Amino acid sequence: MTEEHVRQALRERRANVSPDAGFAVRVLARLPRREISSLAWAAWHVLPASLALVAVLAVAVIATHRTPGASPTPNVTSSPSAGDPLDWLLQP
Numbered sequence: 001m002t003e004e005h006v007r008q009a010l011r012e013r014r015a016n017v018s019p020d021a022g023f024a025v026r027v028l029a030r031l032p033r034r035e036i037s038s039l040a041w042a043a044w045h046v047l048p049a050s051l052a053l054v055a056v057l058a059v060a061v062i063a064t065h066r067t068p069g070a071s072p073t074p075n076v077t078s079s080p081s082a083g084d085p086l087d088w089l090l091q092p
Contacts, residue, residue, distance in 0.1 A: 007018060
């Protein structure tokens with residue numbers, strides 16, 4: 001919608017409101033300015049969470065593969081008649 005469309009809609013509704021030319025400049029001036037860009041904000045907040053998730057997953061993988069007496073999981077590609085490749089997740 002252009003400025004003229006807005007003015008036309010206001011006229012049709014008989015609203016005697018017409019923003020002046022400096023309205024957009026005043027609105028932008030009142031918005032808080034961030035010194036850090038959005039990409040930098042995302043890097044500072046998302047990266048640590050991603051690294052924490054990687055650490056938790058690494059511990060989970062190490063814990064599931066290092067249990068005493070556990071046999072290694074069979075290779076799915078070596079046995080074409082094997083069942084669901086995710087069956088090992090359900091085994092105690």
